[in-house]
Amino acid sequence: MRAAAEKGHTSAASLPGIPRASKLITSAVAAKSEATTSSPSTKPGHEVLLFEALQEGLEEEMEKDPRVCVMGEDVGHYGGSYKVTKGLAEKFGDLRVLDTPIAENSFTGMAIGAAMTGLRPIVEGMNMGFLLLAYNQISNNCGMLHYTSGGQFTIPIVIRGPGGVGRQLGAEHSQRLESYFQSVPGLQMVACSTPYNAKGLMKAAIRSENPVILYEHVLLYNLKERIPDEDYTCCLEKAELVRPGKDVTILTYSRMRHHVLQAAKTLINNGYDPEIIDIISLKPFDLYTIGNSIKKTHRVLIVEECMRTGGIGASLRSSIIDNFWDYLDAPIMCLSSQDVPTPYAGPLEDATVVQPPQIVKAVEQLCQ
């Protein structure tokens, strides 16, 4: 057992191109934190909560490029339902941080029109589930117009918002939109899971010429981490190697990353050496990083929050089989939510989300 591995820290120096190690979070949902601003730092960087990291990324890009603007419900003076746009309306004005009426298809359409004529809008869905109302604009126009116009018009838009299963928010507010959008050609999709990658991905998404959907998770907004002071972005198409290992490749993203890390503590104690990869890029998959891992471990476990049918796991499984069949020693295992609407009752809701003990059991089964 490697002592360093027990702590869950990875050494950034030994892994080229990998972003700084993220602290192991001991619970999947961080508790409300104390004030972070006044801590005297002996280490470089500054501590932020995930929603603050997103806000910083957004603010920096808005300062840098006057074409960047934000649209969504209550993003202005209210600061956004999850406070990601806090303070921006005061700083940049009501036009650049636009409060929209409740018409998702409409303001997404507006953003597309604005993007095609030179602006770089960021659309906030108050909850990802509401973006289902914008599906027409997102699939028929956002993903397609660059192609159907023969490359004449680009749509450098970012669509973001909280999704995933929260704390008893009910079925309509607990959706995994990445399932539904993954098939739309022309879109890029990324999921953030830590304050570091949240800020990096936000900035990269804004700078990208393609339409990007940035998936945030309702329960991760209060995660705390120390992030660099200097300007940085994360690559939109690159997965994050969270923990190197040799027994099994665990592929995951968003909140499930933290469940996997929790399970990893038990696994390591029991003598397993899992390699954990946060796939980050949901469309397209970073098959280079994923493939290198599979070539090393020969066993794959996918842990996702999507439902069994038609989720990211289903597509990932298919991609892996197409590309790395010869390297597999066992069938790919995939832990997902059941094909049911998310119930309101607490215990029922917990039962639909993959929990750490399940992950431990799956790895044990895979490694027999």
Next chain:
Amino acid sequence: MYRKMVTLQVMDTIFYDAQRQGRISFYVTTIGEEAINIGSAAALNATDVVFSQYREPGVLMWRGFTLQQFANQCYGNEYDLGKGRQMPVHYGSNELNYLTVSSPIATQVPQAVGAAYGLKMDKKDACAVTYFGDGGTSEGDFHAGMNFAAVLGAPVLFICRNNGWAISTPTSEQFRSDGVAIKGQAYGVRSIRVDGNDALAVYFAVKNARKMAVEEFRPILIEALTYRVGHHSTSDDSSKYRSVDEIEYWRTRRDPVARLRMFLQSNRWWDDENEDLLRQDLRTQMMSVLHNAESKKKPGLSNLFEDVYDVIPQNLKEQEQETQAIVGKYPKDYPSDVPLD
């Protein structure tokens, strides 16, 4: 203006026939709505951004899209600006500020509001313009777009071609309101109802509306009353749901092109001889343009995979290689005029 209206009419007639002969796969005519197309286009500036539905090629024509370019798009050949990716009549030109047509109804309405928002932020002397039919005013996007434009004070013109029919649905089954102009009032948008077959009326209405929109930062709704003389598209036979007499009446007695012609002729600015010469010349041009477009190659296979993203990603490169391999291996099963590269 009159010449362009005639050009549009001739183009529609000939391209429609071309579709019937199997030369192009699909076409949508604008017969009966030439006055709206050209009259409104003439009243706009070249920098005004246009978001159309699909029955407004006259606007593009006015701005300088050539007959050859129209034909190229319908044939989807290698000279098509859209690179063969959209159905016929889904024109688009970045240079002429005419956004590529997208089939779903009314999706362009909020997009126009978004563009107007950008123009307002940049304080440009330009407005956004969006066209749609009577049917389009039932879509959710129309209502939200109008509402939002009003709240935002966006400089956008909403031009509704109320032509009486949405495929087979007459306006009496589309809405029970007093036409479309009143819908604007409900949202706090200044509205006007215009005789859509009177090219000069349309021109002056749009000219004034544009001034208001740009100078006062407000949206304007223009309801232009007209009649869809042609079928909805080449996939439709409208005699199945409306009387041939009705169609003939509007085609002959209420033709906007003939109306403007009579006005010009009565003022001695035009005569029969000019008319014949013009139509003859246009027909010749049209035939040659079609022939040219037909003889051009189709876009190469690589166009299937480019422009999905700004830079082609690995998975699409792989799919391209797979496709090239298959087409290369079984060339007899694939059309011979599609180059492999």
